Amino acid sequence: MKFVDDFRDPQKAQVLLQKIQALVKRIELCRHRPVWIMEVCGGHTHTIFRYGLNKMLPEEVEFIHGPGCPVCVLPRGRVDDCIALAERSDVIMTTFGDAMRVTGSKGSLLQARAKGADVRMVYSPLDALQIARDHPNKEIVFLGLGFETTMPSTALTILQAQKEGIKNFSLFCNHITIIPTIRAVLDSPNLQLDAFLGPGHVSMVIGLAPYAFIAQQYGKPMAIAGFEPLDILQSVWMVLTQLAEGRCEVENQYQRVVPPQGNVQALQAIHRVYEGREFFEWRGLGSIDHSGVRIREEFAAFDAERKFQVPDVTIADPSSCQCGEVLTGAIKPNQCNVFGTSCTPEHPLGALMVSTEGACAAYYHYGWIDRNDIQPVNAPA
């Protein structure tokens, strides 16, 4: 496929790996410990594990898997709220496929469907709007979640519903924003990090400027990265080059998709429909100030939280779960007490096991192999 296969070429990956190998020798801190690079986005986590990049890179480079999987960080109470809505006989609940599997205290939307609730998986919020047109006697609720990548799609769907005067469509808004999240990561007391791989698709919406504080105030290099293996390796090479040269800047590896200014129309739609929430609860991380958004008063008719009596419950994470420690890089997924035993992708206990982009699920599927078992692709004899 165009723009995909070219960025999976094993020969070029090999060359990048050799360059990285040479580069780490020039980085002073690598003499004492590995360089810790956080990939913020769950999509990157998935690519890293799927292609075994963590095993191919030299031992001096370690990934810390960041909090950027919106499905994984959806708190249990919000899932319970969603199930309460789905159980209403007048409601058709709609959402993306991976959001159906995330569990609250009473199971997942998928399990609610098995018990008789009308829960439907859709590819786009526009598909949910079509269901609303097709079922005028039902209330269609879309469980909206995701960072700025996904926010324009739900905002534009609400604007479309308003334009058409559709009265039976509403959004259960669980969107979160990237910048307060990264700031919370940088401010967490026990975190040690040397550089970031920036989320490519969030950046195509918000542009590069919002990240400037990471380099300027926190002194950490960042490369906005694409999602193919060569994108990740080139981005690693870029931040390591910065470290070797003593620079810290926000660089853009994913220039084919990310314009420096972001997407103006998408940002306008976001700001038109959403406003910040003071607090938003994250699974495994607690509350992060200003990290969530809600629907503005003007669009209250499309806000499921205003339209229905949502229980608004708060439920603590299971005490055996160590998702928070994994999210901040304090432990590796397989060091968690319940990893692979009472918490598996089939029966996830913790959030990070739910989506294929969660660090624990990725680790479970691809990561349980010893570094020495892996042979580099097309290694020279």
Add this chain to the structure above:
Amino acid sequence: MCLGIPGQIVEIHSEEDKVALVDVGDVRRQVNIMCIVDDEHPPASCVGDWVLVHVGFAMSRIDEAEATRTIELLAEMSDVQAKIEHGAIMPKQDTP
């Protein structure tokens, strides 16, 4: 969640609603192109453009020249590496 997939706009379905038919890996589906049209790029001019599709919306116009530049840069690295391996040029010594 934030995954996107490249596709090529093959037809404009509705200029008013900004809906296009996009070919994504040989599967064609309707995609909203509201976020990538402006005065400079009216819908009719978008046929043939490559876009990044996320949950039914074209979220970015893919810059083919930039994609080529990235690949060329990586290919250049490979060439230099091959020459080093064949002894044609000496590698730069990495100073600690």
